[in-house]
Amino acid sequence: xxxxxxxxxxxxxxxxxxxxxxxxxxxxxxxxxxxxxxxxxxxxxxxxxxxxxxxxxxxxxxxxxxxxxxxxxxxxxxxxxxxxxxxxxxxxxxxxxxxxxxxxxxxxxxxxxxxxxxxxxxxxxxxxxxxxxxxxxxxxxxxxxxxxxxxxxxxxxxxxxxxxxxxxxxxxxxxxxxxxxxxxxxxxxxxxxxxxxxxxxxxxxxxxxxxxxxxxxxxxxxxxxxxxxxxxxxxxxxxxxxxxxxxxxxxxxxxxxxxxxxxxxxxxxxxxxxxxxxxxxxxxxxxxxxxxxxxxxxxxxxxxxxxxxxxxxxxxxxxxxxxxxxxxxxxxxxxxxxxxxxxxxxxxxxxxxxxxxxxxxxxxxxxxxxxxxxxxxxxxxxxxxxxxxxxxxxxxxxxxxxxxxxxxxxxxxxxxxxxxxxxxxxxxxxxxxxxxxxxxxxxxxxxxxxxxxxxxxxxx
Ligand SMILES: [Zn+2]
Numbered sequence: 043x044x045x046x047x048x049x050x051x052x053x054x055x056x057x058x059x060x061x062x063x064x065x066x067x068x069x070x071x072x073x074x075x076x077x078x079x080x081x082x083x084x085x086x087x088x089x090x091x092x093x094x095x096x097x098x099x100x101x102x103x104x105x106x107x108x109x110x111x112x113x114x115x116x117x118x119x120x121x122x123x124x125x126x127x128x129x130x131x132x133x134x135x136x137x138x139x140x141x142x143x144x145x146x147x148x149x150x151x152x153x154x155x156x157x158x159x160x161x162x163x164x165x166x167x168x169x170x171x172x173x174x175x176x177x178x179x180x181x182x183x184x185x186x187x188x189x190x191x192x193x194x195x196x197x198x199x200x201x202x203x204x205x206x207x208x209x210x211x212x213x214x215x216x217x218x219x220x221x222x223x224x225x226x227x228x229x230x231x232x233x234x235x236x237x238x239x240x241x242x243x244x245x246x247x248x249x250x251x252x253x254x255x256x257x258x259x260x261x262x263x264x265x266x267x268x269x270x271x272x273x274x275x276x277x278x279x280x281x282x283x284x285x286x287x288x289x290x291x292x293x294x295x296x297x298x299x300x301x302x303x304x305x306x307x308x309x310x311x312x313x314x315x316x317x318x319x320x321x322x323x324x325x326x327x328x329x330x331x332x333x334x335x336x337x338x339x340x341x342x343x344x345x346x347x348x349x350x351x352x353x354x355x356x357x358x359x360x361x362x363x364x365x366x367x368x369x370x371x372x373x374x375x376x377x378x379x380x381x382x383x384x385x386x387x388x389x390x391x392x393x394x395x396x397x398x399x400x401x402x403x404x405x406x407x408x409x410x411x412x413x414x415x416x417x418x419x420x421x422x423x424x425x426x427x428x429x430x431x432x433x434x435x436x437x438x439x440x441x442x443x444x445x446x447x448x449x450x451x452x453x454x455x456x457x458x459x460x461x462x463x464x465x466x467x468x469x470x471x472x473x474x475x476x477x478x479x480x481x482x483x484x485x486x487x488x489x490x491x492x493x494x495x496x497x498x499x500x501x502x
Pocket of ligand 1: 366386388389390466467468
């Protein structure tokens with residue numbers, strides 16, 4: 043009896059619970075719109091120029107994104123740059139797939155949008171909220187003002203007679219407009235930054251630059267000035283260009299040579315991973331370690347002091363026999379087979395053993411240690427990206443940070459690193475690019491090509 047009585051009460055109670063649950067569920071589905079997404083707009087430059095990247099990011103982790111639109115607004119004009127739709131999670135569901143966040147990158151500028159005019163403009167990003175049955179809440183909008191600038195900075199060449207040899211160096215003097223934020227000389231894949239001209243007006247600039255030893259097309263050497271919107275003025279300014287005559291040399295690799303240099307370099311280079319065999323390790327050193335040493339010299343040049351630390355032409359190194367010239371192209375032969383090719387980017391000078399090595403000019407020691415293929419090495423900074431390198435030393439007599447005068451002894455010649463016998467590897471680098479040292483040793487060249495252009499009086 044008692045069982046039947048309680049059953050009669052339980053049925054309506056269950057019904058009430060079910061109805062309440064259904065009403066709650068319907069109300070939730072009807073009213074549960076998604077929360078406001080977070081929208082951010084960021085530009086890669088302070089203005090729209092030729093090509094400015096604009097990044098729009100949106101996030102709504104609850105029900106997910108529905109739609110994201112990016113527009114450019116300029117006066118009456120409204121240009122849709124991107125428009126993306128997403129399927130949000132249904133309003134009645136607490137699980138299921140959704141797009142929590144997205145990132146859209148659009149290129150805005152003269153190249154991408156036809157008829158773009160100079161003047162104020164706005165980038166607007168609009169993200170829609172996930173709707174409910176009965177409610178379609180308003181979207182979220184984020185805007186940034188981004189003016190359109192299409193005129194490159196002014197650029198005037200002031201110096202004359204830009205005579206350049208492939209692998210050689212040169213100076214140029216010029217004036218930029220006020221909107222310039224980056225200027226200098228582009229030579230193939232290299233860029234030599236301009237600097238304020240000592241003693242010049244506020245917009246007068248100069249650059250020391252070089253024609254890379256492997257660049258034979260002088261039309262790829264340009265004076266450039268760019269603004270922060272990517273508008274760039276450029277001037278071809280090389281008056282005369284002398285291509286380099288190629289010098290080739292075949293380098294035989296006897297096992298005795300590999301057995302001498304490879305273990306010594308590996309023991310001094312903890313970052314180098316052992317490739318197993320003697321030849322494999324030699325090739326790793328000749329290719330990868332050579333490349334990483336070159337990259338390190340570029341990084342070192344970026345920290346060069348913005349001043350001329352020298353006042354006289356560079357002193358020729360030692361009274362020595364030249365055993366390898368600048369930019370000699372080397373073919374490496376092992377047991378009759380060509381195994382590698384590289385360019386030798388300095389001068390090899392041989393006298394006798396352990397000869398004292400003088401600094402070729404005034405400067406500051408920026409590297410004094412074992413340095414990969416160059417073995418025990420000293421690098422001097424001469425300012426404005428100009429450096430000299432002394433490799434394969436048997437001993438180093440200086441420390442980093444030390445100021446040197448021309449002729450001060452920095453170490454002794456040796457055969458450390460990739461060297462068959464006792465000699466000095468001497469290099470001059472500009473912005474980390476090895477250049478022909480012969481010019482810097484020549485007082486006439488230094489006077490005509492550098493000092494005169496920059497309005498200096500040279501010491502002797
Ligand atoms: Zn050398």
